[in-house]
Amino acid sequence: MNMKALEKDAMRVLKETSRTFYIPITFLKKDLKTAVANAYLIMRALDEIEDNEHPEVTNETKHFLLMEVSGLLKEEPFDNECYLQLLEPVKQYMPEVTMRMNDWISLLPAGSKKIVCDAASEMAFGMAKWAKANWQVRTKEDLDDYTYYVAGLVGVMLSDLWEWDSQVKTDRDLAIGYGRGLQAVNILRNQHEDMETRGVSFIPQGWTREDLFRYTEENLQKADQYMDDISKRSILLFCRLPLALAHKTLDALKNGKEKVSRSEVEETVKEILAE
Structure with a gap:
């Protein structure tokens, strides 16, 4: 997809993922709207790992994945190949929003990328810790x-x-x-x-x-x-x-x-x- 089509598709996924937050995000303007929309998708991607209820996605698996993703989110550029390799054993249990993390990161306006990815990295670390503690x-x-x-x-x-x-x-x-x-x-x-x-x-x-x-x-x-x-x-x-x-x-x-x-x-x- 070109960037325009990808932006439109991101809003589709956002609407399907959360009607509650889709509406207020549409109130925002231009770059800020794009930044917040994709920040939400990135964090929802993490949330879907943490909340996954499939028996194959154990707490140990969640802890491992979230810790690894926390590290990847600190890197520039984001290593999508490594990310997809991490998810490979459980990809059939993960929703679209999680599998497409790289798309959401790529849509972040330049000035917002570090703010969002640093926050997402910290969130993944915290989620990993709490998954380990059940x-x-x-x-x-x-x-x-x-x-x-x-x-x-x-x-x-x-x-x-x-x-x-x-x-x-x-x-x-x-x-x-x-x-x-x-x-x-x-x-x-x-x-x-x-x-x-x-x-x-x-x-x-x-x-x-x-x-x-x-x-x-x-x-x-x-x-x-x-x-x-x-x-x-x-x-x-x-x-x-x-x-x-x-x-x-x-x-x-x-x-x-x-x-x-x-x-x-x-x-x-x-x-x-x-x-």
Whole structure:
């Protein structure tokens, strides 16, 4: 494919992979939109290795693959041949987004490539560590560590991209809180499924569900504060939508629902765009 066709195909994969993040990414402009879209695809590629439930993809395999990919992401240029060789034994269990890591990296605008690949390398390292530990969270420090690697550092990466493209400066700790808050909502929503299907608990020992609600709310408060530093409308729209959906999902969970409905998502999009 030429670059134009590849960019269009990346957006197709993005839409198929995550409708939730596809919408806010479309609010962004030009290079920033391309950078964030492909950063999401790169991190989703890693996530699909970490979350893979096929029996052949053991925790030891995940740890090995993610550690190796973490190293590859530090190299310039990215060694796609080596990457595909690593995945060869398990490629039939991996989705398109994971097998095409090199495409997503190749689409990153020049100034954004190091920011995204450094963050993805750190994420892969953290995921590898937690795969080896079978994601058994025992303390609040463990929960903070896990939620940093899978989400908090995404907040930091986005902040670096805002500054790179639009000279928008934000607070690092609040950026981490933004990512953690969204991830904590996911943990709450998937608590029973994680235990039943994977035998995994992200809840610290001795914590009740109320404690996890409190942890989530504290981080979403930081996310709300994070927004105060953002003056550029397109970036603000991007950040507002996932945060608004996280707040609504949290309210739904408190009321005994599993998630917000598709109609509520569509209504939230309209509300955000009308502001």
